[in-house]
Amino acid sequence: MSDLIDRISAAASLTPDTAQEAVGNILAFLRSESDDPAVETMIAQTPGATESLAAAGDADFGGGIMALGSKLMGLGLDMGQIRTVGEEFVSFAKSHTDEATVSRAIGSVPALAPFV
Numbered sequence: 001m002s003d004l005i006d007r008i009s010a011a012a013s014l015t016p017d018t019a020q021e022a023v024g025n026i027l028a029f030l031r032s033e034s035d036d037p038a039v040e041t042m043i044a045q046t047p048g049a050t051e052s053l054a055a056a057g058d059a060d061f062g063g064g065i066m067a068l069g070s071k072l073m074g075l076g077l078d079m080g081q082i083r084t085v086g087e088e089f090v091s092f093a094k095s096h097t098d099e100a101t102v103s104r105a106i107g108s109v110p111a112l113a114p115f116v
Contacts, residue, residue: 002048024056086116
């Protein structure tokens with residue numbers, strides 16, 4: 001497992017597989033809701049992000065943030081764990097990508113801001 005997934009699984013008390021799928025779903029949501037190139041830059045420069053996207057498979061977020069929440073809760077995450085996954089991912093991404101790019105990527109999807 002990558003450092004990203006190890007960090008998130010420990011912080012959120014999740015199995016590595018669940019942590020990876022949760023991160024992948026968040027990234028897939030970002031990708032589907034934003035047309036800002038900062039999202040792709042953040043994904044490309046964050047170790048473990050591309051693998052997490054692959055673990056999430058084909059994610060459909062036609063229901064917006066509620067669809068993401070449902071998907072994450074379907075993995076067994078509670079609201080505290082969802083927040084932890086988001087916060088840990090953002091912190092990890094900022095340590096591998098410049099902070100402005102990560103902030104711009106997250107800010108490009110206002111519905112996500114309360115969770116990260």
